Amino acid sequence: MKAVVKDKPQPGITVKEVPTPVFGANDVLLKVSRASICGSDLGLYDYTQAYAGFAKLPRIPGHEFAGEIADVGANVTEFVKGERVVAESVIGCGQCKFCREGQTNLCVNFSIMGMHRDGGFSEFTVVPSRHLHRLRGKIDFAEAALIEPLSVLCHAIFDICRIEPPDFVSIIGPGPIGLLAAEVARASGSNRILISGIEIDKERLELARRLGFRTISSTETDSVKETLDSTNGSGADVAIVAAGSGQALVNACDMVRQGGKVLSIGIFAKPVELNITNLVRRQISLHGTFASNWKNYEEAMNLVEYGKIDLKPLITHHFPIDAATSAFEIAKSKEGCKVQITM
DSSP states (O other), rough: EEEEESSSSSSSSSSOOOOOOOTTTTEEEEEEEEEOOHHHHEEEEETTTHHHHSSSSOOOOOOEEEEEEEEEOOOOOSSTTOOOOOOOSSSSSSSSSSHHHTOOOOOOOEEBBBBTTTTTTTTEEEGGGGGGOOTTTTHOOOOOOTOOOOOOOHIIIIIISSSOOOOOEEEEOOOOOHHHHHHHHHHHOEEEEEEEEOOOGGHHHHHHTTTTTTEEETTSSOOHHHHHHHTSSSSSEEEEEEESSHHOOOOOOOOEEEEEEEEEEEOOOOOOOOOHHHHHHTTTTEEEOOOOOOOHHHHHHHHHHHHHOOOGGEEEEEEEEEGGHHHHHHHHHTOSSSEEEEE
């Protein structure tokens, strides 16, 4: 089968023929239809510091994918050949305290598709059956390949940092995660959402405007001042950091109101220095959030199935697997929004 392979500890990927994977008794062999490129895939592609010691090479990347079941293991009874499914990205051990409590994203023995085990940038991949979800209704494979990142925002906003209808939400970073954060915030009832980005985000800010969100370029306008001015000086109820920038996190802490909440989703390449005394005296809650759990995938599909969120506008490019390098380069350039690979 064809697969995108990260086989060298240096920037780049290769597309090559590899053996079709062997699956176990509790696994499903999945024929992948669509897979989306995530920011973490770009980190692995460039082999940045944050991923050099994290991913296990050689590896087939990709954790945002969906497809059709090609075969099932001997112990799998809940799925049959031909069913359309989406896979979870974090594979829990099923035995630790967190897995037993339904928090597989915090599993002490977790592995991530495309990082620690082969992922979805291939014609076939293997997924434990307990980490699969049947696609709902008319959700197609292109939309399904965005259910994983949408589930991440469902976990972040429904479980970690609740957003209420009156809240003013300031989002730093107009990439796919930032736009999905805005969509989930709006689905939660907030109609006061401000998205900020920098000069390179010009096209993504335009997409955000087309989606009905208010935007600013922080290259031209101070995002902290704009947030304060928009809230009569009080600050945002919730500030969401959807960019791996230390300055973005600092700005979020400065733009949030007293007693407000900062939600950090971005992965940072190096430690960030914060004025913790400022957080303490203003009673600001700083939340981290990681991945998602089984119920969040179901929540994500509900939002799409019932028309609360339209994922199609976020998909701006798609490439055949043979052109995977071009797909990664487009994603790196931030031209458009979500880039997908078709098998």
